[in-house]
Amino acid sequence: MTTNHHLATRIGIAFTGLTLVGVLAGCSSDPAETSSPATGDETTAAETGGTYTLWDPYPNRDDESTWAMAINACADELGITIDRNSGNTGDTVKDLTTAASNLPDIAMVDNPKVSTLADAGLLTTAAENGLDVSNIQANILSAGEIDGDVYGVPVGANTLGLYYNPEVLADAGVDIASVTDYDSLTAALETVVAAGHKGITFSAVGTEEGTFQFLPWFWGANADLTQLDAPESVAALQLWTDWVADGLAPQSVLTNTQGTSWDEFLTGEYAFAENGSWFQGQADEAGYDVIQIPGINGGSAPAPTGGEFMSIPVQDDTARYATSAKIVECLADGSAGATSLGYVAPNAEGAAAQAAENTAGATEFWVKAVADAKPRTADNLGTDYPIISEQLYTAIQVALSGGASPEDALKDAQAEADSRIN
Amino acid sequence: MKTSMTRTQRAAVGQGVKEGAAQAAPSGTRQSARRATIRKQATAWAFLTPIVIYLVLFYAYPLYTNLDLSFRDYTLRSFISGEAEWAGFENYRQVLTDNTFGTALWNTFVFTGASLLFQYAIGLALAVFFYRKFPLSSTLRALFLVPWLLPLLVSASTWAWMLNSESGIVNAALSWIGLDPIYWLTSPDWSLTAVLITNIWIGIPFNLVLLYAGLQAIPTELYEASSIDGAGRWRTFWSITFPLLRPVSAITVLLGLVYTLKVFDIIWVMTRGGPGDSSATLAIWSYRLGFGGGSPQLSPAAAVANILILIAFAFGLFYVRAQRKALNQ
Numbered sequence: 009m010t011t012n013h014h015l016a017t018r019i020g021i022a023f024t025g026l027t028l029v030g031v032l033a034g035c036s037s038d039p040a041e042t043s044s045p046a047t048g049d050e051t052t053a054a055e056t057g058g059t060y061t062l063w064d065p066y067p068n069r070d071d072e073s074t075w076a077m078a079i080n081a082c083a084d085e086l087g088i089t090i091d092r093n094s095g096n097t098g099d100t101v102k103d104l105t106t107a108a109s110n111l112p113d114i115a116m117v118d119n120p121k122v123s124t125l126a127d128a129g130l131l132t133t134a135a136e137n138g139l140d141v142s143n144i145q146a147n148i149l150s151a152g153e154i155d156g157d158v159y160g161v162p163v164g165a166n167t168l169g170l171y172y173n174p175e176v177l178a179d180a181g182v183d184i185a186s187v188t189d190y191d192s193l194t195a196a197l198e199t200v201v202a203a204g205h206k207g208i209t210f211s212a213v214g215t216e217e218g219t220f221q222f223l224p225w226f227w228g229a230n231a232d233l234t235q236l237d238a239p240e241s242v243a244a245l246q247l248w249t250d251w252v253a254d255g256l257a258p259q260s261v262l263t264n265t266q267g268t269s270w271d272e273f274l275t276g277e278y279a280f281a282e283n284g285s286w287f288q289g290q291a292d293e294a295g296y297d298v299i300q301i302p303g304i305n306g307g308s309a310p311a312p313t314g315g316e317f318m319s320i321p322v323q324d325d326t327a328r329y330a331t332s333a334k335i336v337e338c339l340a341d342g343s344a345g346a347t348s349l350g351y352v353a354p355n356a357e358g359a360a361a362q363a364a365e366n367t368a369g370a371t372e373f374w375v376k377a378v379a380d381a382k383p384r385t386a387d388n389l390g391t392d393y394p395i396i397s398e399q400l401y402t403a404i405q406v407a408l409s410g411g412a413s414p415e416d417a418l419k420d421a422q423a424e425a426d427s428r429i430n
Numbered sequence: 431m432k433t434s435m436t437r438t439q440r441a442a443v444g445q446g447v448k449e450g451a452a453q454a455a456p457s458g459t460r461q462s463a464r465r466a467t468i469r470k471q472a473t474a475w476a477f478l479t480p481i482v483i484y485l486v487l488f489y490a491y492p493l494y495t496n497l498d499l500s501f502r503d504y505t506l507r508s509f510i511s512g513e514a515e516w517a518g519f520e521n522y523r524q525v526l527t528d529n530t531f532g533t534a535l536w537n538t539f540v541f542t543g544a545s546l547l548f549q550y551a552i553g554l555a556l557a558v559f560f561y562r563k564f565p566l567s568s569t570l571r572a573l574f575l576v577p578w579l580l581p582l583l584v585s586a587s588t589w590a591w592m593l594n595s596e597s598g599i600v601n602a603a604l605s606w607i608g609l610d611p612i613y614w615l616t617s618p619d620w621s622l623t624a625v626l627i628t629n630i631w632i633g634i635p636f637n638l639v640l641l642y643a644g645l646q647a648i649p650t651e652l653y654e655a656s657s658i659d660g661a662g663r664w665r666t667f668w669s670i671t672f673p674l675l676r677p678v679s680a681i682t683v684l685l686g687l688v689y690t691l692k693v694f695d696i697i698w699v700m701t702r703g704g705p706g707d708s709s710a711t712l713a714i715w716s717y718r719l720g721f722g723g724g725s726p727q728l729s730p731a732a733a734v735a736n737i738l739i740l741i742a743f744a745f746g747l748f749y750v751r752a753q754r755k756a757l758n759q
Binding site for chain 2: 129
């Protein structure tokens with residue numbers, strides 16, 4: 009009888025994800041179902057442990073992965089069970105909205121999407137769930153901050169850099185130290201292409217990835233996302249457009265994801281590639297190096313922060329928040345969680361430790377790059393960001409394919425964004 | 431299902447009772463005849479129930495939901511609250527005045543028209559070719575079906591690789607014969623052509639199979655008679671094959687039309703409707719509005735989908751009318 013009860017409870021949790029406490033309350037209200045001592049045991053178990061669900065967008069990391077280990081370590085530390093469920097990044101928003109009545113305890117969400125989900129009323133604020141965010145780096149945390157409310161903390165952060173192939177540069181006689189701004193980079197590309205190599209590859213695909221890759225050049229030209237048609241924005245898009253038109257960058261950038269762009273770079277034919285910290289390990293193997301993306305007049309451009317936020321969706325049983333917050337704090341603390349994903353830790357201590365150990369994706373270089381990076385939803389863009397981003401990547405596609413001049417493309421983009429935001 | 435079983439059984443039992451009663455008392459025949467009619471009707475309805483339930487569940491209800499969605503202002507918030515403001519025709523107004531609408535409609539028209547024309551013409555030519563049996567003809571015909579058997583995702587990805595501007599085999603071939611590379615997927619002038627070529631290639635087997643079957647149904651005596659009359663190949667085709675193939679042709683083209691209007695996967699995998707809107711059809715645009723961007727516009731997306739359904743419906747009616755006319759003749 010008791011065994012059956014256990015089994016039924018477990019199945020109930022597995023299938024419906026209902027709160028354990030809720031199920032137990034339902035059972036214990038039916039005295040014929042079970043003897044009271046068993047109920048007492050279960051309730052105690054629920055107070056100290058229980059099963060919590062976590063959705064992450066890493067289906068490629070299986071149960072043996074370091075990420076799964078990091079989760080299990082936190083579960084052991086808290087004396088609970090964490091049920092991990094991996095889905096596709098692109099589907100997070102859809103999955104969460106359709107699961108509205110049955111949300112996971114923790115949902116990991118790509119950081120520019122946090123504002124949209126928060127606006128829909130799916131996520132709780134740190135004030136509601138009691139999450140301690142004091143040790144998280146401010147520039148990474150602000151991606152999940154809307155009107156002063158914090159909707160979760162990042163598991164870690166990544167950002168973009170300018171990888172280069174020393175062999176190609178040496179062959180063309182280009183000194184990497186000469187690359188300090190847009191003009192000197194373009195000059196370097198011209199020299200490389202004249203020497204019979206290929207210039208630079210990046211991703212200008214018509215999705216969020218395209219905007220993500222464009223932002224360093226955009227921000228580096230002092231442009232502002234609220235003014236897509238400003239001269240600074242046009243200058244940034246002109247840079248990319250000219251590269252493609254002059255054959256310094258391949259046509260395929262229009263359809264490249266960051267993954268396919270990296271594959272192009274790995275052919276060894278390209279001098280430069282704009283790509284993320286998550287490829288540092290492969291770059292090391294291939295003997296490639298990396299610098300920060302330069303600004304239009306020198307210095308380094310602010311790159312956007314990437315990486316997922318651990319958010320705590322709304323639950324009927326608010327008592328669950330306390331433990332959910334502890335899980336999130338555990339994964340954000342130190343560097344274990346971030347290292348397992350190839351990210352820079354969200355807290356100063358963890359990041360320093362990673363840099364000291366020369367962790368892949370979190371070397372001293374990347375730790376500094378992430379510290380300089382800027383979240384996409386910053387400047388309080390919040391839910392406007394996805395709308396602006398969509399117009400921006402559309403303009404990039406139109407300009408790079410020769411459909412319109414950068415100026416006209418951005419003018420259209422701004423007009424469309426204006427009409428959508430009001 | 432359960433209901434229909436019981437009703438059928440009851441009807442069967444009733445039948446036995448009726449026969450027995452008829453033998454015993456001939457006077458009750460009229461009454462039991464009426465009862466039999468009712469039973470018969472009930473049985474008919476019982477058999478209809480599954481299909482009616484199926485149609486309501488999987489056609490009427492989604493269609494109704496889509497209509498409802500397009501007349502409201504549905505946001506992510508609506509999923510939580512379950513409430514969405516009534517917007518009337520506002521979504522349709524927004525969609526119809528959008529710059530993309532004209533482009534998408536034109537692209538849909540060109541994409542569908544050109545696809546049907548080439549698929550049908552090539553399919554028919556191949557069907558006539560294979561009508562004459564020759565060694566290995568059935569093997570060859572089977573090979574022509576391969577595009578149809580492949581998952582669309584596979585076909586589209588393969589074509590995207592072949593048409594890749596930098597490293598695609600098509601551009602490599604062009605350079606061997608001394609031509610400039612064509613930026614198939616990344617030029618606004620060529621992207622629609624690229625997806626069109628792929629879609630034609632995928633649709634040929636469908637046309638081939640249906641038209642080939644249609645050819646088998648044409649009586650061979652007609653061909654024998656025409657050859658005795660001294661008709662040439664060309665004359666035979668236009669005077670016998672083509673006219674007699676008309677009903678099959680009509681259904682082939684109509685099915686092709688409905689299928690092509692809603693083609694999504696090929697274009698999405700190859701170009702995502704880009705660069706810009708250059709290869710965006712109504713189906714692509716609807717998806718882009720609903721799920722493509724960072725902030726879903728579900729209601730306008732539903733409005734576009736409904737416009738697409740209306741277009742398909744109009745052509746469906748046109749077909750039914752043409753069919754009826756043909757029957758009356």
